[in-house]
Amino acid sequence: MFDSSVDSSATELIISSVIPLMSGHSLPVLGLGVYQNDECFDSCMTAFNAGYRLVDSARYYNNEAQVGKAVRESGVRREKLFVISKIYHPDFGYESALRATDESYEKFGLDYIDLYLIHSPLSGKERRLETWRALIEQRDRGKFKSIGVSNYNIRHIEEIREAGLELPVMNQLEIHPFCQQRAIVKYCGEKNIIVQAYCPLVRGDYNHPTLKDLAIKYQKTIPQLLIRWSLQHGFSSLPKSSNANHIRENSQVFDFKINLDDMAMIDALDRGDQGACQWNPIHAE
Template sequence: MPVALKLDTTVKLPSGYTVPLLGLGVYQNDDCVPACLAALKHGYRHIDSARMYRNEDQVGQAVRESGIPREKVFVTTKIYDPDHGYESTLKVVDESLQRFGFDYIDLYLIHSPLSGKKRRLETWRALLDAQKAGKIRTVGVSNYGIKHLEEIREAGLAQPAVNQIEVQPFCQQRPIVEYCREHGIFVQAYCPLVRGRFDEPVLQEVARKYKKDVAQVLVRWSLQHGFSPLPKSARPERVVSNADVYDFQISEEDMAKLDALDKGAAGATSWNPVDAE
């Protein structure tokens, strides 16, 4: 991607809606209002939450306090596997709307495939129906491997617009990414900052070369691969710093060095349940 990429750069999803490439993750942030407000103040327009994070209400509060019109902020949430099932999913969607204080949710994801095929498909059908009802604009999945994506296709259902998976230089999930690109499924990258594993010499070398910190190099790597990175920080100053990635471009040679760090599944820093039954 060219260096002209900007913080407000968006991608059009199969649903017809657009999503800003760079988003703020709010996982394990018990009070995410300051981080969200800092992000929105400094140009972010994309926040990634989940029911499991227990902060949907805080995200909604921050959007309202920011003064930015609701339609200008793209908000994601997710349904965790204990809540899977058709009727329970419809109930959970309504609960999320109430917690956020929104009339609609931009993107609703199945958080993981851990509930098994039957309940996964029931949940997917419910999300599609909630989308038809106007409660959700775009539906997608998270932590889905190829077989999970294939079961949706084989059931004759609309495919996900998004698959949010762990993607970073140590864990590039190349077969899943390739499948998603072949089928028009947009890839969002969680854990793009490798949970602070910044002592890797190659990361430090590239950061020194571009006079950036390692976190900024990692976000830029993700953007140049066409992913939607969701860096998380509870510190407002780091939220701002993580977005300072639009005044440089990593060369093909240095991208190749970073790509060579891939360790497959062994490089994951999170749960990564893409092989769940």
Template sequence: MPVIGLGVYQNPSCKPACLAALQCGYRHIDSARSYRNEAQVGDAVRESGVSRGDVFITSKINKTVGGYRSCLDAIDDSLKKFGFDYLDLFLIHSPYGGKAVRLDAWKALLAAKKAGKLRSVGVSNYNVKHIEELVEEGLELPSVNQIELHPYCQQRPIVDYCRSRGIVVQAYSPLVRGEFGNPVLQEISTKDPAQILIHSSPLPKTQNPDRVRSNIDVFSFEMSKEDIEKLDELDRGKEGAVTWNPVDAD
């Protein structure tokens, strides 16, 4: 899975941003059924001239879908919209719905993976207790847990647990919806505060092709230990979240 991906949340006309991203070196696009732009992502990949095998595509099943059969149908519908034979990563978008719904959905994802429709499967917004349900059932663990993650909302217990289990933690909303005015960010930024945030958390979302190009230019500098410590001190726990962050769902 490429380190940095383009998020296309709230961008129903995402093809220009996707094309700009693919042209400047992105090889990961993160979509979801609820974003209503899977078809645009597929079109962008085909028009880009980049081989499908070189692009990592993620999508997610939304919280309103429950039941084993309906989850399998949703996966097939996503593949049809993208125009692809497989997806690289497919996630359960949230833990809403209760334990039985979560387990049914997870078993459906595992079945689709076994059938070759999904290369890898994971979850999003899962807390430790939600992943422990899978452990208790003796089921394969997620490859990825995608959570809101940035200096103001570091969710360290979830991160530490996932790392102990070999689950990749993938960050969404790393740009904190444009809240770049924090003095610490301004102090340690040599170019653009957004690049400091992306350096730590790799799924930036933007509709601006110029910003797409800037966001990937994050490997030309390194942050010092002191700078990282300053960012660590910005953590405000759950109060620092800027999105729905449903990690405490029953």
């Protein structure tokens, strides 16, 4: 995935581009993150009007009802929109996960949730696997179209495989030039698990001369450069903002292409685990 000679934008990307999932459904390449945005209805509507078709929520974010309301009132056909939510570790376990995911389903007020994730590997192997079995059951009941994980390291996914259970269709990870998670990304690629990049804008901590120089070169903002880098590596990218101008600006990344030499320059900024913004639980037991 991080071989800069392989350019995922060889097929020209547009805002409506999608990535096929193992479940047979398709994931938009660009989405809106709504973490720390309790009243996110207006943000979602701005995003939908700008051409976004994906919103990433979670039980922990306390805004599932806001996202569901925006989807219902967007004027966009439901099948054209993609909604993600996640179950947080205090709710892990088979019965508790069924209850928690039922609550999510009710809060959204939608016929289905497109993709439901385990939010992190915290809690230990037994409860992770019980939770995964609960998600499979909810998917089979028609409440979710697809199921996946977030913040999972290789061994967390391997324990699913070793238990004889189906693999997640997606692993959502903190990925940006300073934290590239290369080993996990490579593993997911080998298993046909799509990687979705959260914190692609490094939570605003992107003051680096390489990024500044390249943004000037391409006549784009640094956030636009970072999102484009993410997309050209084949990730589905989740920039977060509650600012309407920034939401629109973050979608304006389909009219330029970073060349391979410049992609390699950005790739070279990787700091491994030390580059994580804040919460990166991939090493959880």
